[in-house]
Amino acid sequence: MRRFVAAFLLSLVTFLGASAQTPHSIAIRAGKLIDGKSEKPIENALIVIEGDTIKSVTPSGKAPSGMETIDLSKATVLAGFIDAHTHVMLNGDITSEEYDTQLLKESIPYRAILGARNADIALLHGFTTLRDVETEGAMFADVDVKMAIARGEVPGPRMQVATRAMAPTGMYPLLGYSWELKVPTGVQSVDGVDGARKAVREQAMYGADWIKYYSDRRYHFEGDVLHSMVNFTDEEARAIVDEAHRLGKKVAAHAIGSDGIAAALRAGVDTIEHGDGLTDALMDEMAKKGVYWVPTITVGVYVAPGRGGNWPKMADLQRENFPKAIKKGVKIALGTDAGGFDWKVLNEAKEFEYYVQYGMTPMQAIRAGTSVPAELLGWSDKLGTVEAGKWADIVAVSGDPLKDITELQRVVFVMKGGTVYKNDVK
Numbered sequence: 001m002r003r004f005v006a007a008f009l010l011s012l013v014t015f016l017g018a019s020a021q022t023p024h025s026i027a028i029r030a031g032k033l034i035d036g037k038s039e040k041p042i043e044n045a046l047i048v049i050e051g052d053t054i055k056s057v058t059p060s061g062k063a064p065s066g067m068e069t070i071d072l073s074k075a076t077v078l079a080g081f082i083d084a085h086t087h088v089m090l091n092g093d094i095t096s097e098e099y100d101t102q103l104l105k106e107s108i109p110y111r112a113i114l115g116a117r118n119a120d121i122a123l124l125h126g127f128t129t130l131r132d133v134e135t136e137g138a139m140f141a142d143v144d145v146k147m148a149i150a151r152g153e154v155p156g157p158r159m160q161v162a163t164r165a166m167a168p169t170g171m172y173p174l175l176g177y178s179w180e181l182k183v184p185t186g187v188q189s190v191d192g193v194d195g196a197r198k199a200v201r202e203q204a205m206y207g208a209d210w211i212k213y214y215s216d217r218r219y220h221f222e223g224d225v226l227h228s229m230v231n232f233t234d235e236e237a238r239a240i241v242d243e244a245h246r247l248g249k250k251v252a253a254h255a256i257g258s259d260g261i262a263a264a265l266r267a268g269v270d271t272i273e274h275g276d277g278l279t280d281a282l283m284d285e286m287a288k289k290g291v292y293w294v295p296t297i298t299v300g301v302y303v304a305p306g307r308g309g310n311w312p313k314m315a316d317l318q319r320e321n322f323p324k325a326i327k328k329g330v331k332i333a334l335g336t337d338a339g340g341f342d343w344k345v346l347n348e349a350k351e352f353e354y355y356v357q358y359g360m361t362p363m364q365a366i367r368a369g370t371s372v373p374a375e376l377l378g379w380s381d382k383l384g385t386v387e388a389g390k391w392a393d394i395v396a397v398s399g400d401p402l403k404d405i406t407e408l409q410r411v412v413f414v415m416k417g418g419t420v421y422k423n424d425v426k
């Protein structure tokens with residue numbers, strides 16, 4: 001009897017030891033691999049994954065005998081996509097009525113449930129990582145969505161989040177309601193240098209990975225130049241950026257008009273969001289300082305007809321600026337502003353298509369949506385390419401995206417951290 005117990009304990013120890021020491025291994029046979037690093041695709045690559053990490057990538061290699069293998073030999077395999085500008089808490093805001101309704105008639109818990117749903121939509125479209133740049137009145141609930149995903153409670157992409165974002169009092173909706181009513185605001189109202197530092201500290205305390213602020217509003221053309229009203233004084237904007245950087249957080253500025261972009265660059269931000277009104281001089285400055293441009297073309301084109309006014313001309317201006325920015329070496333990271341359009345209506349991978357239409361090669365566009373935003377997020381060592389040592393965030397499409405970039409809108413396989421979330425490969 002004693003011997004039996006000893007043997008049982010020994011086998012139990014061996015079993016526990018084995019399961020703790022040897023994470024699950026799996027191999028992917030890729031017909032074509034666009035690893036995000038090589039100039040050309042690698043034919044018949046073998047990717048070996050251990051746990052949540054890529055162990056090895058070998059051209060024409062053989063899977064170790066007995067290892068579970070996923071056959072993607074008829075597909076093109078790429079690194080998981082990254083959308084550097086989303087709003088999971090928002091579901092379309094072409095008109096101010098659509099926006100106001102969400103803030104006034106939907107509770108934050110309800111919006112968070114839809115936020116988790118939207119994150120899952122992104123994941124199934126191949127976006128294994130998002131930078132979500134403000135909750136639009138849903139306070140800090142993006143931190144909760146991020147946490148539920150990170151803990152494996154619900155499916156979704158990896159996330160870096162900005163929580164509430166900032167604008168001075170009276171410069172961001174909801175606006176136009178009777179002063180007798182207390183209505184929610186889409187951002188945190190922030191005034192003065194001390195107020196700016198305090199707001200950064202508070203957002204960081206509740207889990208902001210990024211600080212986002214609104215550099216401008218009221219966009220108008222004078223000749224061909226898109227101008228805007230700048231929201232914060234230079235002292236306030238500098239205080240936001242300085243305090244964020246002091247706490248190890250990076251700063252994203254919504255900046256559409258040339259004045260707003262110039263003010264954000266003076267303040268020292270890390271990324272310019274939208275950037276419709278870029279001029280040659282501003283592009284030169286961004287290239288010199290290494291500030292990223294997140295153009296969000298998908299939303300610009302989508303909302304322009306419904307909004308009218310200057311919006312169609314602003315979308316045209318982006319199209320003119322895009323090839324200039326490429327030529328000047330501005331770092332362009334893919335961002336869509338999903339949430340600014342309904343997540344159920346458009347696939348965020350549409351953004352890749354615009355980049356190619358506007359002057360990138362398909363390979364440049366793929367990098368703009370993988371390795372470049374990985375660098376923007378400070379996760380280059382873990383994301384953005386299919387290489388040994390990186391997280392196993394891997395997607396596949398049936399056709400060749402180097403010939404037809406719209407293939408990226410038809411992702412058939414999604415793996416995040418070694419777990420398969422979608423496999424429609426026939």
Ligand SMILES: [Zn+2]
Nearest residue numbers: 085087337340
């Ligand atoms: Zn946005």
